[in-house]
Amino acid sequence: MSVILKAHNIEKYYGNRNNLTKALDGISFDVDSGEYVGIMGASGSGKTTLLNCISTIDTVTSGQILIGGTDITSMGEKALSKFRRESLGFVFQDFNLLDTLTAFENIALALTIMKTPPRKIAARVNDVAAVLGIADVLSKYPYQMSGGQRQRVASARAIVTDPSLILADEPTGALDSKSARMLLESFQRLVAERGATILMVTHDAFSASYCGRILFIRDGRLFHQISRGRDSRKQFFDKIMEVVSLLGGDGSDVA
Amino acid sequence: MMSLNIALQNVKKSFKDYTIYFLTLTFGVCIFYIFNSIESQQAIMELTSSQSLALSTLSRMMDVVSAFISCILAFLIIYANGFLIKRRKKEFGIYMTLGMGKGRISRILICETVLVGILSLVTGLVLGIFLSQGMAIVTAGLIGANIKGFSFVFSPSAANDAIAYFGLTFIIVLAFNVITIRRQRLINLIYADRKNEHFKPPRLKLSICVFIAALILIISAYRTITRPGLFPTGPVISIAACLGVVGTFLFFFSLSGFFLKLLQQSKNVYLTRLNMFVLRQLNSKINTAYVSITFVCLMLFVAICTLSSGIGLTSAIKADMGKSAPYSATFTVAAQTDGADDSAQRYDGLDIAAALAADGIDINSFAREYLEARYYASDAKFMLNLHAGMPADMPIEYIKLSDYNRLLEMQGLPPITLEAEEFAVNCGMTGNLPRLVKESIGLNSALTLNGAALRTGPDLFMDNALETSPNGVYAIIFVVNDALLEGIPAARDTLHINYIADSGEYERLCVSSLKKLDLAAYLPGYSSARFSSGTETRTDVLEKTSEATTAIAYLAVYLGMIFLIASATVLAITQLSETSDNVRRYGLLRKLGADDRMIGGALFSQILIYFGAPLALALVHSAVGIGVAARLAGTLGEMSIIGSSVFTAGVIVLIYGGYFLSTYWGSKNIINKEYIQQRG
Structure with missing residues (x-):
C-alpha cells in the first residue's frame, strides 16, 4: 500500500517571541492509501489546527506535509486551489451545504468547480448518491432533509471528485446517534468499496471506533496511536476509552 | 470623551x-x-x-x-x-x-x-x-x-x-x-x-407565467403610448405608466426564476463552473431584492429620460434660434377691428415709416435696410390634424404676395409665384408645427375670399420665418395675390429692420427711437386699449431662448444625476450587504477548490446582473419614453436624440460604472478579508 499522506515534523506557532503558543509541536505520521484514520484529542489539543494545515486552509510554521508525493507547504495560492479541488474532499461538522441548491446541485458543484464535462456530471452524482443511500433526496433542498441526510449529501460532495484524501472534521458532531451510525457506516463502505482514504477528527470515542487506526494528540504532540487490527468494534471502543482516560480530556476529568 | x-x-x-x-x-x-x-x-x-x-x-x-x-x-x-x-x-x-x-x-x-x-x-x-x-x-x-x-x-x-x-x-x-x-x-x-435564513424554494413554474405576464404588460404599455396616429394625452400616459410600472415589478419578480428554469434546460451552461451557484444565488435573493431593483429601474428610467430629453431639447431649441430671428428687429403695430360696418373702429393699416418720418424719427440713423409688411385679419380657421380624427382650429392671417416676396428678398430668398386664385400656406415656427400644417393642407381646400374660391396644395407650403419674434403669434399665414385682399381689414403692420452694423449702440438707438413714436396720433378714434405696439430684437429673442435652454439643461442634469446616483447607491448597498451575508458561502467555495478567478468571476457576474438588468430594462423603457417625449415636445423643437444620447451614455458610464466597479472591488475585499483572516 502506498503512502498517501506524509506529515513530517510539522509545527504551528501562534503569537510572538515573548508569548508563544505551540498549537502543533513537531507532529509526524503517515497515512496509507485506503486507510480510515481518526484523530482524537481534547479541546485545544491541536487536532483541528492539524486538520486545517493538512487541508491547506491554514499554513504550518515549519515541517512538511506531502500528499500523494507533493509538498503542499510550498505551494502557491493558485496551485493550492487546484490541489484542493482535485485531491481533497471535505466534510464539516455543520454540513456546509448551500441552502439555495438542491442536493444534486450541491454534489455537482464540486464537479463543476473541477471543470468536469457537464454531460458526465449526472452519472457521477447518481453513482455516489447510490453508495451513500441518498438517491431519493437528490431533488430536495437541504432544509427539506434530515441532519443525517444532509451530512451524507456533504459526504457525497466530498467523494464525488474521487479525491486522494477525504478530511472530515467532527462529521457526527451535529447528528443524533442513529444518523451518526448511518454516516459512519457509509464512511466504512466508502473505504471498503471505493478505496477512499479518510482522515477524521473527532472527540467522540464511538465515532472513532469505526476507524482502522486512531492518532491521539495532546498539547500539540502525537501522544499515542492504536490500530484496530482484528478487534471487534466493541473491543476497539474499550481500547480507545482507555487511552482517552489517559489523555486527561473528556471522560477522565473526574479522575 | x-x-x-x-x-x-x-x-x-x-x-x-x-x-x-x-x-x-x-x-x-x-x-x-x-x-x-x-x-x-x-x-x-x-x-x-x-x-x-x-x-x-x-x-x-x-x-x-x-x-x-x-x-x-x-x-x-x-x-x-x-x-x-x-x-x-x-x-x-x-x-x-x-x-x-x-x-x-x-x-x-x-x-x-x-x-x-x-x-x-x-x-x-x-x-x-x-x-x-x-x-x-x-x-x-x-x-x-x-x-x-x-x-x-x-x-x-x-x-x-x-x-x-x-x-x-x-x-x-x-x-x-x-x-x-x-x-x-x-x-x-x-x-x-x-x-436564520428564511430560505424559500423557488417556484419556477410560477416564475415563467409571471414573466410572460410581465412581458405582455410591458409591451402593451409601449403599444398604448406609441399607437400611431394617437397623440398621447394625460389619461393615456397614466394608463401606460401603470401598465409599465406593474410590468416592471413583475419582470424583476420573475426574471431570475425564468432564467434559472431556462438555463437548467441546458446542462452545458448550467453545470459549468459556478453558473449554478450564481443563478441560485440571484434567485434566492430576488424575493427581497425585486422591490428595490424595480425602484432602481424606474429611477434610472427617469434619470435617462431627463438627461437625454433635457439636453436634446436644449440643443434643439438652440439649433432653431436663428430661425426665429431673421431680422435685427421687428416693430409691430396691431389693432383690432370689431365690426366691418363701424368705420371708426376699423383698422385699415398704418404706414409706419411715414408715421416715423412725420414724428421726426430718422430710420436711416440705425437701419441699413427696412421693410414694411401688412397682415390682414380673417375669420377663417385652418384645420390642423393634431390628434387623429380630431382636427383643431388654428387662427390665420393673410399677407399679400408682393409683401411676402419682399420679405423673402430681404432674407436673400427667391420669390414665389401664385395663380390668380391660389394661396400658399406659410408656417415659420420651430418644431413640429410646420410638418403638421403641411400634412393638414388637404383639409383646407375649400376657402373663399372676396368671392373667389381659393385653391391650395401641399406644393404650396412654405416654412419661412417672417419676423423676429420669440413666439410666432400668428403661426399660420396665407399668402394670396394682392388683388384678393382689396377691402379686407388689416390686423397688424410690421416694420422689419436690419441695423447698419450689429452693435448694441444701433440696437439701443433703434429701440428708443421706435418708442418715441406717438401712435395714438395716427390712430384717431382708437382707445389705447385696442391697439398695441412693440419691438422685438434678435438679441432679446436669443437671450430668451437661452434662458429657457439653460433652465431645462440645469434641471435635466441636476435631476438626472441625482436619480442616477440614488439608484447606483441603492444597488451598491444591497450588493455589499448581500456579499457580507454570503461570506460563508464563498468560504465554502474556496474550500471546494474554487480559485480566486472563479470566485471573482462569480461575484462579477452577480453584480453585473444586478447592475445590468435594471439598466437594460430602463434603457428600453427610455427609448420608448424619449420617443414619446420627442412627440410631445415636438411643437417646441425637434430633438436631436443622438448628441444627447451620447452625453447621457457618458454620464451613465461614469457614475453608474464607477459605482459598479467600487461595489465589485468592495465585495471582493469583503470576501478576501475573511479568507485572509482564516489563513492566519
Whole structure:
C-alpha cells in the first residue's frame, strides 16, 4: 500500500517571541492509501489546527506535509486551489451545504468547480448518491432533509471528485446517534468499496471506533496511536476509552 | 470623551464599510452645492440685465428643486446608514455584554455619525466649490454670456443651504440610530450574524407565467403610448405608466426564476463552473431584492429620460434660434377691428415709416435696410390634424404676395409665384408645427375670399420665418395675390429692420427711437386699449431662448444625476450587504477548490446582473419614453436624440460604472478579508 499522506515534523506557532503558543509541536505520521484514520484529542489539543494545515486552509510554521508525493507547504495560492479541488474532499461538522441548491446541485458543484464535462456530471452524482443511500433526496433542498441526510449529501460532495484524501472534521458532531451510525457506516463502505482514504477528527470515542487506526494528540504532540487490527468494534471502543482516560480530556476529568 | 475616542477608532477601523456611505454623502453635498451656487457664479460673467434676471429666476427654481432633491438624498443617507447598523449589530452586542449601556452605545454611534457626517460635508463642499468654478464657465456658455476674467467664486448661501439641509438629515439619522439601538435585544445583537435564513424554494413554474405576464404588460404599455396616429394625452400616459410600472415589478419578480428554469434546460451552461451557484444565488435573493431593483429601474428610467430629453431639447431649441430671428428687429403695430360696418373702429393699416418720418424719427440713423409688411385679419380657421380624427382650429392671417416676396428678398430668398386664385400656406415656427400644417393642407381646400374660391396644395407650403419674434403669434399665414385682399381689414403692420452694423449702440438707438413714436396720433378714434405696439430684437429673442435652454439643461442634469446616483447607491448597498451575508458561502467555495478567478468571476457576474438588468430594462423603457417625449415636445423643437444620447451614455458610464466597479472591488475585499483572516 502506498503512502498517501506524509506529515513530517510539522509545527504551528501562534503569537510572538515573548508569548508563544505551540498549537502543533513537531507532529509526524503517515497515512496509507485506503486507510480510515481518526484523530482524537481534547479541546485545544491541536487536532483541528492539524486538520486545517493538512487541508491547506491554514499554513504550518515549519515541517512538511506531502500528499500523494507533493509538498503542499510550498505551494502557491493558485496551485493550492487546484490541489484542493482535485485531491481533497471535505466534510464539516455543520454540513456546509448551500441552502439555495438542491442536493444534486450541491454534489455537482464540486464537479463543476473541477471543470468536469457537464454531460458526465449526472452519472457521477447518481453513482455516489447510490453508495451513500441518498438517491431519493437528490431533488430536495437541504432544509427539506434530515441532519443525517444532509451530512451524507456533504459526504457525497466530498467523494464525488474521487479525491486522494477525504478530511472530515467532527462529521457526527451535529447528528443524533442513529444518523451518526448511518454516516459512519457509509464512511466504512466508502473505504471498503471505493478505496477512499479518510482522515477524521473527532472527540467522540464511538465515532472513532469505526476507524482502522486512531492518532491521539495532546498539547500539540502525537501522544499515542492504536490500530484496530482484528478487534471487534466493541473491543476497539474499550481500547480507545482507555487511552482517552489517559489523555486527561473528556471522560477522565473526574479522575 | 471616551465615547469620542471609541468612535474615532471605529471610524478608522471600519473605514471600508463607511466608503459607500461617505461617497453618497460627498456626492450629494457636492452636487447640491454646485447647483445652488448659480447666483454667485455671475460674479465672473459679463451679464446684460435680462441675463442676470434669468440667472436669479433659475436660482430660485433650483431652490425649489433642491428641497425635493434633499428629500431623496435624506432617504439615501438613511438607507445607507441602515446598512452600516446592520453590519455592526454583533459589535454592539459585544459592547453590551461588556456592560456598556444602550445610552453609551448610542453616544458612540452619534459620535461616529457626526464624524463621518462632518468629514463628508467638508469634502463634499470643498469638491463642490472647486467644481462649481468649472460650472460657472458652462453656465456662461449656456446663457451666452462672456467671462469677465477668472476669479474664485464662493457662494455662502449655497454652503449654508447644504449645511442646513444635510444637518437636518443627520439629525434624522441620529434619531433613527438611537431608536434602533434602544429597541434591540441583546440576544438578537449577539446572534445577528447567525440569523436564520428564511430560505424559500423557488417556484419556477410560477416564475415563467409571471414573466410572460410581465412581458405582455410591458409591451402593451409601449403599444398604448406609441399607437400611431394617437397623440398621447394625460389619461393615456397614466394608463401606460401603470401598465409599465406593474410590468416592471413583475419582470424583476420573475426574471431570475425564468432564467434559472431556462438555463437548467441546458446542462452545458448550467453545470459549468459556478453558473449554478450564481443563478441560485440571484434567485434566492430576488424575493427581497425585486422591490428595490424595480425602484432602481424606474429611477434610472427617469434619470435617462431627463438627461437625454433635457439636453436634446436644449440643443434643439438652440439649433432653431436663428430661425426665429431673421431680422435685427421687428416693430409691430396691431389693432383690432370689431365690426366691418363701424368705420371708426376699423383698422385699415398704418404706414409706419411715414408715421416715423412725420414724428421726426430718422430710420436711416440705425437701419441699413427696412421693410414694411401688412397682415390682414380673417375669420377663417385652418384645420390642423393634431390628434387623429380630431382636427383643431388654428387662427390665420393673410399677407399679400408682393409683401411676402419682399420679405423673402430681404432674407436673400427667391420669390414665389401664385395663380390668380391660389394661396400658399406659410408656417415659420420651430418644431413640429410646420410638418403638421403641411400634412393638414388637404383639409383646407375649400376657402373663399372676396368671392373667389381659393385653391391650395401641399406644393404650396412654405416654412419661412417672417419676423423676429420669440413666439410666432400668428403661426399660420396665407399668402394670396394682392388683388384678393382689396377691402379686407388689416390686423397688424410690421416694420422689419436690419441695423447698419450689429452693435448694441444701433440696437439701443433703434429701440428708443421706435418708442418715441406717438401712435395714438395716427390712430384717431382708437382707445389705447385696442391697439398695441412693440419691438422685438434678435438679441432679446436669443437671450430668451437661452434662458429657457439653460433652465431645462440645469434641471435635466441636476435631476438626472441625482436619480442616477440614488439608484447606483441603492444597488451598491444591497450588493455589499448581500456579499457580507454570503461570506460563508464563498468560504465554502474556496474550500471546494474554487480559485480566486472563479470566485471573482462569480461575484462579477452577480453584480453585473444586478447592475445590468435594471439598466437594460430602463434603457428600453427610455427609448420608448424619449420617443414619446420627442412627440410631445415636438411643437417646441425637434430633438436631436443622438448628441444627447451620447452625453447621457457618458454620464451613465461614469457614475453608474464607477459605482459598479467600487461595489465589485468592495465585495471582493469583503470576501478576501475573511479568507485572509482564516489563513492566519
